[in-house]
Amino acid sequence: MRSQNEFSYGGDATVKRPELDKEISDQDWDNFVYNRKSLRGKHWELWQHLSGCRQWIKVERDTATHEIFNTLKANEEIS
Amino acid sequence: MQKYSIFNLVKNAFSGHQNWDLAWKDPTPKKEYDVVIIGGGGHGLATAYYLAKEHGITNVAIIEKGWIGGGNVGRNTTIIRSNYMHDDNALFSEFGMDLWRKMSQDLNYNVMFSPRGIINLAHSDAQMNVYARRGNSMRLNGIDAVLLNREQVKENIPMADFSENVRFPIFGGLMQPSAGTARHDAVAWGYARQADSMGVDIIQNCEVTGFDVIGGKINGVRTSRGDIKVKKIGLCVAGSTNILAEKLNMTLPIETHLLQACVSEPVKPILDRVVTFGAGHFYISQSDKGEMVMGGDLDGYNSYAQRGNLPTLQHVLTEGIAMMPFLSKLKMLRTWGGIMDMSMDGSPIIDKTHIEGLYLNCGWCYGGFKATPASGWTFAHTIAQDRVHKLNAGYSLNRFSTGHLLDEKGLGTKTWIS
Numbered sequence A: 001m002r003s004q005n006e007f008s009y010g011g012d013a014t015v016k017r018p019e020l021d022k023e024i025s026d027q028d029w030d031n032f033v034y035n036r037k038s039l040r041g042k043h044w045e046l047w048q049h050l051s052g053c054r055q056w057i058k059v060e061r062d063t064a065t066h067e068i069f070n071t072l073k074a075n076e077e078i079s
Numbered sequence B: 001m002q003k004y005s006i007f008n009l010v011k012n013a014f015s016g017h018q019n020w021d022l023a024w025k026d027p028t029p030k031k032e033y034d035v036v037i038i039g040g041g042g043h044g045l046a047t048a049y050y051l052a053k054e055h056g057i058t059n060v061a062i063i064e065k066g067w068i069g070g071g072n073v074g075r076n077t078t079i080i081r082s083n084y085m086h087d088d089n090a091l092f093s094e095f096g097m098d099l100w101r102k103m104s105q106d107l108n109y110n111v112m113f114s115p116r117g118i119i120n121l122a123h124s125d126a127q128m129n130v131y132a133r134r135g136n137s138m139r140l141n142g143i144d145a146v147l148l149n150r151e152q153v154k155e156n157i158p159m160a161d162f163s164e165n166v167r168f169p170i171f172g173g174l175m176q177p178s179a180g181t182a183r184h185d186a187v188a189w190g191y192a193r194q195a196d197s198m199g200v201d202i203i204q205n206c207e208v209t210g211f212d213v214i215g216g217k218i219n220g221v222r223t224s225r226g227d228i229k230v231k232k233i234g235l236c237v238a239g240s241t242n243i244l245a246e247k248l249n250m251t252l253p254i255e256t257h258l259l260q261a262c263v264s265e266p267v268k269p270i271l272d273r274v275v276t277f278g279a280g281h282f283y284i285s286q287s288d289k290g291e292m293v294m295g296g297d298l299d300g301y302n303s304y305a306q307r308g309n310l311p312t313l314q315h316v317l318t319e320g321i322a323m324m325p326f327l328s329k330l331k332m333l334r335t336w337g338g339i340m341d342m343s344m345d346g347s348p349i350i351d352k353t354h355i356e357g358l359y360l361n362c363g364w365c366y367g368g369f370k371a372t373p374a375s376g377w378t379f380a381h382t383i384a385q386d387r388v389h390k391l392n393a394g395y396s397l398n399r400f401s402t403g404h405l406l407d408e409k410g411l412g413t414k415t416w417i418s
């Protein structure tokens, strides 16, 4: 167990930057930069172990109870 | 409606205060309304009040899932100010300051508005320059702003740490003398009582669970107490905005985060201003009961918990003690949290939407209490006239697409990271 203080939040982990070599609509950019579902309940998010090994990870956490269900490395796909 | 006055107080004293009218009724929802306001917080209640008062629209229901005033309007630290640099924020907030000054009379309810002044502390020359610029912008918009040097700050708040060897010495500050505080519950109750008296139905313990949208138009709302037919809906649910937006297939530039506040044990009067620390995020005032009312940063990650965690509180209070060391001797009385609708540029949204009859009021971040009257007034206008007022034209939903962000603090899209 590590203290919460060691971690810093990186936001919704399901947001993907649009492919740069394709035609990108304004809506696609809005969705990437600004729009968020901000789910109540299970939420995949990015965290960095800032005061530790500095790795980025993905965490599936309940935004109402803070229960943690799953973790992945940052480069692993959410199944 | 029974007027609250000294005469009525005396009159009712003779019957042991047993015969006062109820402040508002407890109606069962009707089958149909002209306008439904979702959310019985400050903004929802104020919107209903101004719909009735300014636009004569009284066939209105406020639908509240819990009890009115149980959300952020009853959880905030009541700072009221208009010390903004950008025109859209400044003019909107200053319009609100005017409504605050008249509110107790207007609502016949003592909201205990106390214009005690707010001081934002500066801890470097650079920060003094930034404040001078903001102060000048405020004055150009007719808002009172005074740049204080170190000595003047000391006259105002001698209990702050003015020693030489501190990490963040006080260089000076920016003061808005007309800013202040008010009693938050009274604001909710005052608007509720007047709205009720003009015919608005305040429906509590009733949760909105879905919407009836036909051909891109609002046709009704589903609630835990039955379906209601309505053509116009005003959404004022603060931290629950994303939950209801999802039911409308809308994804908004909003994230829900948790903000905590706390009060100390009551002490003798020591602080008669609102003060903010300039080297972090901490603010303080003293309540009429003597408690030191304090708050600061968000917990820092998406949250619907309505209660906070200790690390942030510890961090915030460390800043407080750095600013006013005497705080370390006080015992903490209560801490609590509220879920906040954090917009991506730190400014709110009061606008129409792509769904006809659906009006949006959200994104209030740290500053929605002070906005209560101006938000209610402009939102009522937007709903009644089906067009935005010039005061809320800057608070459009599409500003995120067009690039007209209202990024007051230069925090960019992640206002919760600061």
Ligand SMILES: Cc1cc2nc3c(=O)[nH]c(=O)nc-3n(C[C@H](O)[C@H](O)[C@H](O)COP(=O)(O)OP(=O)(O)OC[C@H]3O[C@@H](n4cnc5c(N)ncnc54)[C@H](O)[C@@H]3O)c2cc1C
Binding pocket: B038, B039, B040, B041, B042, B043, B044, B063, B064, B065, B066, B067, B068, B069, B070, B071, B072, B073, B074, B075, B076, B077, B078, B079, B080, B206, B207, B208, B209, B236, B237, B238, B239, B240, B244, B259, B260, B261, B295, B336, B337, B338, B339, B340, B364, B365, B366, B367, B368, B369, B370, B371
């Ligand atoms: C700790 C803290 C300190 C703050 N300090 C300040 C400050 O000093 N100054 C300032 O200006 N602002 C401050 N704020 C911000 C301010 O309190 C809010 O921005 C403002 O109160 C939000 O608007 P409201 O009053 O309408 O929200 P709320 O009171 O939260 O109203 C929203 C209502 O919607 C209801 N609702 C939600 N979902 C549904 C549904 N499905 N059906 C029916 N009803 C529903 C909720 O139950 C709630 O009552 C602070 C907030 C917090 C949490």
